[in-house]
Amino acid sequence: MTEVRPGLSRRRMLGFSGASLLVGAAAGAGLDRVALAEEDSDAGAAVAFRGAHQAGIATPVQDRLHFAAFDVTTGDRDRLVRMLREWTDAAAAMTAGEAVGNGAVAGPPVAPPDDTGEALGLPPSRLTLTIGFGPTLFEKDGEDRFGLRARRPAALADLPHFPGDNLDPDRSGGDIAVQACADDPQVAVHAIRNLARIGFGTVSVRWSQLGFGKTSSTTPGAQTPRNLFGFKDGTENIGGGDRALLDEHVWVGAGDGAGWMTGGSYLVARRIRMHIETWDRTSLREQEDIFGRNKGEGAPVGEEKERDKPVLARMKPDAHVRLAHPDSNHGARILRRGYSFTDGSDGLGRLEAGLFFIAFQRDPRKGFVPIQQSLATDALNEYIQHVGSGIYACPPGVHEGGYWGETLFA
Numbered sequence: 001m002t003e004v005r006p007g008l009s010r011r012r013m014l015g016f017s018g019a020s021l022l023v024g025a026a027a028g029a030g031l032d033r034v035a036l037a038e039e040d041s042d043a044g045a046a047v048a049f050r051g052a053h054q055a056g057i058a059t060p061v062q063d064r065l066h067f068a069a070f071d072v073t074t075g076d077r078d079r080l081v082r083m084l085r086e087w088t089d090a091a092a093a094m095t096a097g098e099a100v101g102n103g104a105v106a107g108p109p110v111a112p113p114d115d116t117g118e119a120l121g122l123p124p125s126r127l128t129l130t131i132g133f134g135p136t137l138f139e140k141d142g143e144d145r146f147g148l149r150a151r152r153p154a155a156l157a158d159l160p161h162f163p164g165d166n167l168d169p170d171r172s173g174g175d176i177a178v179q180a181c182a183d184d185p186q187v188a189v190h191a192i193r194n195l196a197r198i199g200f201g202t203v204s205v206r207w208s209q210l211g212f213g214k215t216s217s218t219t220p221g222a223q224t225p226r227n228l229f230g231f232k233d234g235t236e237n238i239g240g241g242d243r244a245l246l247d248e249h250v251w252v253g254a255g256d257g258a259g260w261m262t263g264g265s266y267l268v269a270r271r272i273r274m275h276i277e278t279w280d281r282t283s284l285r286e287q288e289d290i291f292g293r294n295k296g297e298g299a300p301v302g303e304e305k306e307r308d309k310p311v312l313a314r315m316k317p318d319a320h321v322r323l324a325h326p327d328s329n330h331g332a333r334i335l336r337r338g339y340s341f342t343d344g345s346d347g348l349g350r351l352e353a354g355l356f357f358i359a360f361q362r363d364p365r366k367g368f369v370p371i372q373q374s375l376a377t378d379a380l381n382e383y384i385q386h387v388g389s390g391i392y393a394c395p396p397g398v399h400e401g402g403y404w405g406e407t408l409f410a
Helices: 018-026 077-095 185-198 243-249 276-280 284-291 320-324 368-377 379-383
Strands: 064-072 128-133 176-182 203-214 265-274 339-345 351-361 384-394
Touching: 064 185, 064 351, 077 128, 077 185, 128 265, 176 185, 176 265, 176 384, 185 203, 276 351, 276 379, 284 320, 284 379, 320 368, 351 384, 368 379, 379 384
Parallel strands: none
Antiparallel strands: 064 176, 064 203, 128 176, 128 384, 203 339, 265 351, 265 384, 339 351
């Protein structure tokens, strides 16, 4: 089980040392991230950074998200690797509740501090940081940018165009993605802010997204969260402690192709705009028909409880649950970690709101892609539109002394 440690005060003292960082990180070395201590509800707890798999995938879902996609602005491979090493050290510190480097108040007063400081005094808040590499890191415009073209996994294929897509290129793609999840939004924002600062001159933020109100859970015993349409979401999600399902559908196996991805997973992110005002004028009966579940309990059509086995034939042919269910997709399953978002209003006074969909899987060609193709006739499509997209290869976890992406660049 992955270690969850009690909340720690962030360091304010002088002389924060690399030795202190290694001691904190060593506590999580070699641990299995498949299941966290789900009974530990301490929102200030620390999730171990190092392990066989990256944290933030099978980890119990936190309350807040800051997702960022970066473009690499240098052509120097060694410089990129140095940044990844620096990012790894910073990520290990921040997830342990420590400041970056010498912190926000130590170091020379005539130089910028190593840490931006807005998380001083805050506990770790179960912060996890998960990194993924996009297709353009391997090849862009026909150029083998960092000698990685031959190491691009076949599973890291560009997503096809799906019916109804209206993707904004400024909110899609990216060479590197980092998912920061925490129970405190300031902790998550602090993490991405500091990685962006460390990466200045090597990477730049291409796009980012804040999320709140998790819309799925990896802890089946917990209450299923609701999306902005008011419906429970992710009832059939893979549990973070279900080793068999994780091995079958989430973790990349040794015989799956690119050896450097063994123990990793593939991340698909989709920014989905919800037409809130139109939905709010739709009758309850129609809303329930569209989803295939009732709104109160979340029970499938004709059943009483949320987790009763759905009888798909009772649902309308274009019901969302029916089309997304594994039985309708030759057993395809994904692990969802989505969040709601609201980004103010558009020029017409409508909420700029929706679902920031995140899914992890062993192979997107057998997970997200066929499921999304099945949803082409989904009745829900009248009320949503996919406006941003990204696919990334998330390498395995970091061992002691290693760094993010070491299996790729070694």
